[in-house]
Amino acid sequence: MQASVDAVLRYIDDEITSGRLVAGDQVMPERELASHLGVSRTAVREAIRVFQAQGIMTSGVGRGPASGTRISPSPADALATLVRLHVELGGFDLSSIMETRIALETSSANLAADRATDEQLTEVAALARKMARPDLDLDGFNELDTEFHIAIAHVSGNDLVADLTHAVRASVAAPIYRASRELEDWEAFRRRLASEHQALVDALRSRDAKRAAEIAEHHIRTAYSELFTSAETTSKTLATPRHEQR
Amino acid sequence: MQASVDAVLRYIDDEITSGRLVAGDQVMPERELASHLGVSRTAVREAIRVFQAQGIMTSGVGRGPASGTRISPSPADALATLVRLHVELGGFDLSSIMETRIALETSSANLAADRATDEQLTEVAALARKMARPDLDLDGFNELDTEFHIAIAHVSGNDLVADLTHAVRASVAAPIYRASRELEDWEAFRRRLASEHQALVDALRSRDAKRAAEIAEHHIRTAYSELFTSAETTSKTLATPRHEQR
Incomplete structure (x- = not known):
């Protein structure tokens, strides 16, 4: 089977x-696929389920043009x-x-400075401004933060880097959230991030690719070192450390 | 279901x-998982099949310590x-x-210059030397080429970048192979790649991170522009261009 x-x-x-x-x-x-490959319909159904779970296929219902099993437009x-x-x-460590984020995001910052349209940069700037609003809580801030970094990846014109950035960020979202909640002075941390975002936007608007990449790198590096300060934390893997698990 | x-x-x-x-x-x-979650064993089996297809789980047979379904050690x-x-x-274009390769591989070159041990660099150098052997055919060369680039990613000490490098390279292996076969003077192309690899090894051995990253970027950029020269080719997606497909 x-x-x-x-x-x-x-x-x-x-x-x-x-x-x-x-x-x-x-x-x-x-039915056609099963007979074409000389396998059972159950085998076909299981394979389709695997592709669905991977986001490679989607299934519609009914009989219209969107019905049936299709190759996903965006996995x-x-x-x-x-x-x-x-x-x-x-078990990759946080460093x-x-x-990896620095590799992807300095590349995006670099390309965005050359390629993003003025309109696109206006939208990125609006996200940076929203992040400076004093009434924002941790959840709201984290959401905008993710949106800001992915927006820069997208306006770089390289959707593959953008998708990988999205994926790598998704894998650290939970530890960043936990570490942010434990910061002694989250407000100060947040103000610094917001002002770095503003500096990045300014570099992009003055089309200074080198400076944009430098700010992106510095921004990620200092945020990680502040969030994951103790030696124990920086060397640990993302999930609960293995020796503490059982 | x-x-x-x-x-x-x-x-x-x-x-x-x-x-x-x-x-x-x-x-x-x-059986336990099914009763714990209140679902059928068929549902459990299908979910396990999905994780197997994703490489997240592996299944052993028999009754020994390696038997049963396990979380994969390396997906x-x-x-x-x-x-x-x-x-x-x-439908990402080749550029x-x-x-993306430049972002990942300049990062690896950079880190490898600082972190790889002398022994590791000796192994990378051996790969570069093998690639200069005159009796190598296209298949043999491409295999060593992939091995060389992934080896640098690994000796950078960042396995996440290495795994992503491996994945992105796998997605261009076929078009690179096809384009290499169509080159008018593959031997000249191959000699240039081999000498750039040697220059990269030299930069790593002299622990010159900046130079290593520059060579890596130049190497990837010139190889792509030589392999995918015409405007039509550089703008096309990896698979057969859509308008030629039906």
């Missing part, structure tokens, strides 16, 4: 890799989920994640 | 996220598969992929 499921998985993978199936396409009906969320699980299982 | 499968998926995800299930752990037996290959499908479905 697993062998026939694998055959269906491989077949669909090949169809996508070769470009015969592209985003939004309807997948061959279950970014599924990628984020898998990268998050991968990061959690991989590896910090460096 | 899908609702109960989702319940199992969410439960396992939570267990991993909270750190209660870590790499290598045995998963609760099917890197599964990540590579999903990133590859994501890149193919996402986005090139920039």
Whole structure:
């Protein structure tokens, strides 16, 4: 049985890799696919379930043009989920994640300074301004913070970097939230982040790619060192440290 | 039925996220998990199949200590598969992929210059030397090329960047292979790549992080512009261009 499921998985993978199936396409009906590959309909159904769980396929109902099983138009969320699980299982330490964010986000800042339109930068600037509002609480701030960093990745014009940024950020969202709540002076921390965001926006608006990348790197590095100060915390993995688990 | 499968998926995800299930752990037996969550054993089985397909779980046979369903010790290959499908479905153009590789690989080169041990750099140097052997064919060269780039990511000490590098490279392996075969003078191309690899090794050995990062960027950029020269090719997505597909 697993062998026939694998055959269906491989077949669909090949169809996508070769470009015969592209985003939004309807997948061959279950019955046809089963007879084409000489496997049971149950095997086809299981393979489809696997692709659905990976966000590679979506299923509509009814008989309209959106019905049936289709290749997902945007598997970014599924990628984020898998990268998050991968990061959690991989036992990567926080400094590896910090460096990965620096690699991705300095690249975005760099490209955004060259490529973002003035309109796009106005929108990014609006997010930075909202983050400076004094009535914002931790949840509201964290949400805007994520939105701000992903917005810069998007206006860099590189959606692959943006999707990876989104995925890596998703994998540290929980520890950042926990660490933020434990800060002695969150308000001071928040004011510093907000002013760094403003400096980044200014660098982007003056089209200074080098300065934008430097601010992005400094911003991520200092935030991590403030949030995860003690030696014990910086060397620990994202989830509860293993020796404390049982 | 899908609702109960989702319940199992969410439960396992939570267990991993909270750190209660870590790499290598045995998963609760099917029957127990089903009764714990109040779902059918079929739902449990389907959810496990999904995690297996994602490389999050592995299944052993028999009754020994390696038997049963376990949390995978290393889901890197599964990540590579999903990133590859994501890149193919996402319709990212080659220049986005090139920039993503530059972001990841300049970071690796930078860190490797500071952190790799002399022994590690000797191994990387050996790979570069092998690539200069005149009897190497395209397949052999491409294999060593991938090995070389991933080795630098690993000796940078950041396995998350290494895994992402592996995944992004996997998603361009096929178009690079096709484009290499179509080059008029592959031998000249290959000699240039090999000498750039040697220059990168030299920079790493002299612990010159800035120079190593510059060589890595230049190396990727010139290889892509040589492989994907015409305007039509550089703007096209990885898979067969959509307008040629049907």
